Amino acid sequence: MSKNIIFYFSGTGNSLKVAKDIATAIEDCELISMGKLHNLSSTYERIGIVYPNYAGGMPAVVERFVKVLDLSVNKSSYVFAVCTSGSGTGGGITKIRKIIGDKGGKLSYYESIRCFSNYVGLYAMGNDADNKAKAQSQATKQIIKDIQSFAVKPPAKSNPMELMHGPFMKLLANRDKGFNVNEACNGCTTCSKVCPVGNIKMLDGKPMFLHHCEQCMACIQWCPKQAINYKDKTQKRGRYHHPDITLAEMINKN
Ligand SMILES: Cc1cc2nc3c(=O)[nH]c(=O)nc-3n(C[C@H](O)[C@H](O)[C@H](O)COP(=O)(O)O)c2cc1C
Ligand code: SF4
Ligand code: SF4
Structure with a gap:
């Protein structure tokens, strides 16, 4: 211990x-x-x-x-x-x-x-x-x-x-209903592995969101194809993750 x-x-x-x-x-x-x-x-x-x-x-x-x-x-x-x-x-x-x-x-x-x-x-x-x-x-x-x-x-x-906090987070509830996946998705499963709360299930090679999303942005930010977006808002907003943290670390620790 x-x-x-x-x-x-x-x-x-x-x-x-x-x-x-x-x-x-x-x-x-x-x-x-x-x-x-x-x-x-x-x-x-x-x-x-x-x-x-x-x-x-x-x-x-x-x-x-x-x-x-x-x-x-x-x-x-x-x-x-x-x-x-x-x-x-x-x-x-x-x-x-x-x-x-x-x-x-x-x-x-x-x-x-x-x-x-x-x-x-x-x-x-x-x-x-x-x-x-x-x-x-x-x-x-x-x-x-x-x-x-x-x-x-x-x-x-x-x-x-x-x-x-309370009112704002209520507004965000079920916001993954606005998430969409475009044709760039290659079915790599990164999003389902990186989601820290198991909110993404792969179905027929594409991610499906299960509506208990925490809004952590991991799936949008770590998708290697930038294929996940929130409505039409995030297509041109760039992507980020901490430069010293690898995808493997994020996934292994989930
Ligand atoms: C849903 C959400 C709400 C946030 N609200 C705030 C906020 O109120 N004030 C703030 O300074 N940063 C806010 N942020 C930014 C994050 O707190 C900040 O980038 C944090 O370091 C991300 O940590 P992580 O990389 O471990 O996820 C918010 C981020 C998200 C995704
Ligand atoms: S991470 Fe991106 S490319 Fe990979 S399965 Fe998810 S949406 Fe598709
Ligand atoms: S935003 Fe975070 S909690 Fe929501 S589906 Fe994506 S990875 Fe999972």
């Missing part, structure tokens, strides 16, 4: 990169995707939760995961959360603190990191992925130092955007 464990959720690799960097630095650390539930039966020194900001909050799958995470043998563990976002503001700050507190645990450390903005369903992808990746790595260094030394830095204040 490892001494440390980090749970992460990631569509385009920003959060996976942060989680990986922390895991490597603190050593003896398991890295587990929050796409599937996990039975926390052993005791850990440090428990980390790393996720992207979705409209001021946590992705719904992260909230569900943390809510059912059994902390009974980990009430004294050092629990930390790191949120990646395009703006640098944290998401789900008050909620995650409350969920962990309600279980008798304590969120000792919370930090957010500014990363590349990946929401291609809403806007065009920028052309500064390498610079953003460098800045992300730089910001992660301080967080690593803090976590190595068990620094206590609970979330100071909530993000006003958190109030928008």
Whole structure:
């Protein structure tokens, strides 16, 4: 059994990169995707939760995961959360603190990191992925130092955007009904493998969306043929994934 464990959720690799960097630095650390539930039966020194900001909050799958995470043998563990976002503001700050507190645990450390903005369903992808990746790595260094030394830095204040999270995410529910696949699709199955929540099934060599989409953008962003689009919005918006994260890492960790 490892001494440390980090749970992460990631569509385009920003959060996976942060989680990986922390895991490597603190050593003896398991890295587990929050796409599937996990039975926390052993005791850990440090428990980390790393996720992207979705409209001021946590992705719904992260909230569900943390809510059912059994902390009974980990009430004294050092629990930390790191949120990646395009703006640098944290998401789900008050909620995650409350969920962990309600279980008798304590969120000792919370930090957010500014990363590349990946929401291609809403806007065009920028052309500064390498610079953003460098800045992300730089910001992660301080967080690593803090976590190595068990620094206590609970979330100071909530993000006003958190109030928008519920209504905004309701608007996005079933948005995969607007996803379409064009003739460039070669049936490679990448999209179904990279989807962190198993929302894509291959049917007759083409992806079929099952309507429990988290809007993580992984399928649109990682399709090697750029064959998946949201309505007529994303055809010309470019594609992004973190330059240091490979498709194999995304898939292996799902
Ligand atoms: C559905 C969705 C909502 C998002 N909402 C916000 C937001 O409110 N504020 C923000 O700064 N970034 C927002 N982003 C950008 C992501 O938080 C950011 O790019 C994150 O680092 C992506 O992490 P990942 O690569 O691990 O998936 C959003 C992205 C998605 C897909
Ligand atoms: S990843 Fe793209 S090319 Fe591959 S099966 Fe999915 S839609 Fe088709
Ligand atoms: S269907 Fe696409 S956008 Fe939705 S959760 Fe799966 S990979 Fe993410």
